[in-house]
Amino acid sequence: MAASTVSYAINGTRPISEETRRRIFAAMDELGYQPNALARGLASKRSRIIALHFPIPERGVGLTEIEFIASAANATRENGYEMVLWTSEMHNLEELRQSTQQGLVDGVVAMEVYLHDERIPLWREAGLPFSLIGRSADTAGISYVDADFELAGSDVVRYLRGLGHTHIGFLNQSQPVTEAGYGPAVRTQHSYEQAMDTAGLIRVVRTCPTNAAAGYDSFEQLLAEDPDLTALVTVNDRAVPGVVQAITGRGWRIPDDFSLVVVGSSGSVAELMTPPVTTVEPQNAEMGRQGVRLLLEQLEAREPEITQILLPCRLVVRGSSGPCPVERRGTIS
Amino acid sequence: MAASTVSYAINGTRPISEETRRRIFAAMDELGYQPNALARGLASKRSRIIALHFPIPERGVGLTEIEFIASAANATRENGYEMVLWTSEMHNLEELRQSTQQGLVDGVVAMEVYLHDERIPLWREAGLPFSLIGRSADTAGISYVDADFELAGSDVVRYLRGLGHTHIGFLNQSQPVTEAGYGPAVRTQHSYEQAMDTAGLIRVVRTCPTNAAAGYDSFEQLLAEDPDLTALVTVNDRAVPGVVQAITGRGWRIPDDFSLVVVGSSGSVAELMTPPVTTVEPQNAEMGRQGVRLLLEQLEAREPEITQILLPCRLVVRGSSGPCPVERRGTIS
DNA sequence: ACGTTTAGTCGAAACGTTTCAATTGCATCT
DNA sequence: AGATGCAATTGAAACGTTTCGACTAAACGT
Numbered sequence: 001m002a003a004s005t006v007s008y009a010i011n012g013t014r015p016i017s018e019e020t021r022r023r024i025f026a027a028m029d030e031l032g033y034q035p036n037a038l039a040r041g042l043a044s045k046r047s048r049i050i051a052l053h054f055p056i057p058e059r060g061v062g063l064t065e066i067e068f069i070a071s072a073a074n075a076t077r078e079n080g081y082e083m084v085l086w087t088s089e090m091h092n093l094e095e096l097r098q099s100t101q102q103g104l105v106d107g108v109v110a111m112e113v114y115l116h117d118e119r120i121p122l123w124r125e126a127g128l129p130f131s132l133i134g135r136s137a138d139t140a141g142i143s144y145v146d147a148d149f150e151l152a153g154s155d156v157v158r159y160l161r162g163l164g165h166t167h168i169g170f171l172n173q174s175q176p177v178t179e180a181g182y183g184p185a186v187r188t189q190h191s192y193e194q195a196m197d198t199a200g201l202i203r204v205v206r207t208c209p210t211n212a213a214a215g216y217d218s219f220e221q222l223l224a225e226d227p228d229l230t231a232l233v234t235v236n237d238r239a240v241p242g243v244v245q246a247i248t249g250r251g252w253r254i255p256d257d258f259s260l261v262v263v264g265s266s267g268s269v270a271e272l273m274t275p276p277v278t279t280v281e282p283q284n285a286e287m288g289r290q291g292v293r294l295l296l297e298q299l300e301a302r303e304p305e306i307t308q309i310l311l312p313c314r315l316v317v318r319g320s321s322g323p324c325p326v327e328r329r330g331t332i333s
Numbered sequence: 334m335a336a337s338t339v340s341y342a343i344n345g346t347r348p349i350s351e352e353t354r355r356r357i358f359a360a361m362d363e364l365g366y367q368p369n370a371l372a373r374g375l376a377s378k379r380s381r382i383i384a385l386h387f388p389i390p391e392r393g394v395g396l397t398e399i400e401f402i403a404s405a406a407n408a409t410r411e412n413g414y415e416m417v418l419w420t421s422e423m424h425n426l427e428e429l430r431q432s433t434q435q436g437l438v439d440g441v442v443a444m445e446v447y448l449h450d451e452r453i454p455l456w457r458e459a460g461l462p463f464s465l466i467g468r469s470a471d472t473a474g475i476s477y478v479d480a481d482f483e484l485a486g487s488d489v490v491r492y493l494r495g496l497g498h499t500h501i502g503f504l505n506q507s508q509p510v511t512e513a514g515y516g517p518a519v520r521t522q523h524s525y526e527q528a529m530d531t532a533g534l535i536r537v538v539r540t541c542p543t544n545a546a547a548g549y550d551s552f553e554q555l556l557a558e559d560p561d562l563t564a565l566v567t568v569n570d571r572a573v574p575g576v577v578q579a580i581t582g583r584g585w586r587i588p589d590d591f592s593l594v595v596v597g598s599s600g601s602v603a604e605l606m607t608p609p610v611t612t613v614e615p616q617n618a619e620m621g622r623q624g625v626r627l628l629l630e631q632l633e634a635r636e637p638e639i640t641q642i643l644l645p646c647r648l649v650v651r652g653s654s655g656p657c658p659v660e661r662r663g664t665i666s
Numbered sequence: 667a668c669g670t671t672t673a674g675t676c677g678a679a680a681c682g683t684t685t686c687a688a689t690t691g692c693a694t695c696t
Numbered sequence: 697a698g699a700t701g702c703a704a705t706t707g708a709a710a711c712g713t714t715t716c717g718a719c720t721a722a723a724c725g726t
Binding site for chain 4: 339340370372
């Protein structure tokens with residue numbers, strides 16, 4: 001029994017008689033034999049390991065991220081791969097380049113994608129297959145899965161207008177993150193602005209560091225800009241407690257006097273808040289899963305296809321949004 | 334220039350003259366050469382890859398977990414290792430055994446440790462080094478880092494008694510998790526009970542599924558059992574919104590009429606709640622870091638030592654706890 | 667001045683697979 | 697009956713390192 005025969009049997013690379021296949025597998029579980037992953041990878045030039053690049057975001061980690069990670073890890077395992085977690089910071093390209101060149105991983109799934117993301121040219125030049133969870137400005141030839149924040153922005157404005165709101169503010173993430181071109185922040189704001197414009201409404205926008213105290217201040221400033229505000233859209237879930245405090249501090253009740261909708265957060269976070277907050281939620285688990293699938297497709301298909309997936313967000317109405325209070329309803333200016 | 338010389342230069346395995354070392358490193362960055370991780374691992378029998386076993390908990394993932402994961406990943410990388418993420422479920426030992434035997438990883442860091450954890454005999458027999466984040470009932474010969482929940486339980490009771498509370502309830506995680514012997518749940522409850530006993534106070538305890546609705550119901554039941562309750566300790570952060578709702582639903586204000594302390598949650602979760610909730614917080618990031626360090630110690634030291642670390646939790650007083658309201662102050666029964 | 671150590675380098679074997687070309691035996695076709 | 701083709705199997709080379717033993721030349725001790 002040659003070693004090569006065993007290899008063919010295990011991998012199904014060549015036809016093997018029923019008889020020998022049986023013997024091989026019998027011996028395998030008698031001895032508890034498992035082929036050595038490193039030797040396998042070295043010989044075949046395919047390690048069956050992928051990396052998930054999760055640069056710890058400056059705005060702090062949320063539950064959103066762990067949903068990606070967990071579902072990506074599961075999807076990886078289900079396909080017989082292993083997943084290493086890379087956490088090198090976004091700007092530390094040299095570290096990333098080194099990892100890339102050790103030949104440990106067959107490909108990378110990238111999280112936290114910016115409009116102009118330096119990882120893309122890096123991996124392109126290195127010839128390392130990759131897929132994105134999120135998307136860059138130029139997506140030519142790149143497989144990605146992303147939440148449709150353009151749709152989310154117009155959806156949420158339509159929803160609030162349907163409730164009678166006309167003075168709707170927008171609270172973004174921190175200025176550095178926004179200016180660096182972080183996809184969800186930029187795209188949601190943009191579509192909010194468009195929706196407000198076409199509705200002939202006035203846009204009221206601020207960036208805000210991702211913490212409660214900043215949320216309080218920023219909300220006050222938004223209100224100073226437009227005292228008739230009756231609703232707020234935000235992509236900054238960590239600022240929400242401060243916003244809630246500012247609202248209730250004025251003696252307003254949520255949602256009777258003021259409506260609040262969070263875009264891009266996850267249900268489990270929304271339900272921690274009091275009142276549970278209405279969200280427009282990306283399908284995080286599905287995105288993690290698809291991100292891996294898109295990468296594996298490139299690794300395994302003989303003629304890999306570029307696939308670009310935009311998943312709609314779900315509007316989940318909870319206790320923080322309701323009809324515009326009549327006494328405060330402004331006129332369309 | 335023999336390949337072996339290069340190897341010695343890179344790894345410092347044998348003395349190399351300054352001259353040749355210089356030439357080697359010069360050539361290395363000219364060519365952008367990085368040694369192949371797989372070949373390296375195969376030849377040396379040390380892959381420099383460790384696994385983090387993170388069995389997705391039945392109670393759902395919290396921010397606590399991602400703090401472990403992120404800090405473990407960072408610590409891994411800082412030490413020149415790679416970290417794969419294993420998510421196979423706790424009861425699926427066969428899958429774990431297979432992963433174990435592929436020889437891909439040099440060792441494992443285990444999360445979500447139960448009092449009687451089946452992974453321990455598995456890895457023992459396989460001769461695979463491991464460390465725990467958490468700890469089992471029998472810790473002989475095992476390196477672990479864990480939060481000191483015994484201390485946390487008595488600390489929190491002492492804190493609340495100091496505020497005048499005498500009727501203090503305890504809300505645990507779900508019954509299945511508790512009965513299966515999940516460390517934090519079991520140990521915190523146990524030390525709460527001891528502290529109450531020695532203070533001559535009546536213990537009021539319930540398990541509760543990890544969601545808001547269940548939190549509401551369980552709190553009502555606790556209150557039915559002891560209507561004089563003025564404070565609640567819980568290790569179930571996902572139930573808290575329901576508890577808060579039940580409290581405020583009775584017209585009680587937090588913390589004026591009722592105090593609430595969460596043990597084992599993280600600050601970022603506590604600050605999402607309204608009011609921000611007082612916590613006894615484990616040092617998650619430190620634990621992730623130490624878990625990795627303990628494993629690497631075993632991998633690298635010629636005479637590995639067993640290290641057992643118990644990290645105290647920090648009491649962070651936020652807006653959910655205060656003095657016992659005078660009019661509701663019960664007598665020690 | 668002569669063995670003995672030591673620093674520095676080399677070549678070959680080993681790590682445990684996959685892959686390729688070659689070989690065998692057997693059935694099929696003409 | 698001989699040529700042809702196919703299924704099943706084999707042995708050897710390759711993958712890119714590390715490690716081991718051996719070698720050289722210089723330094724050291726006496």
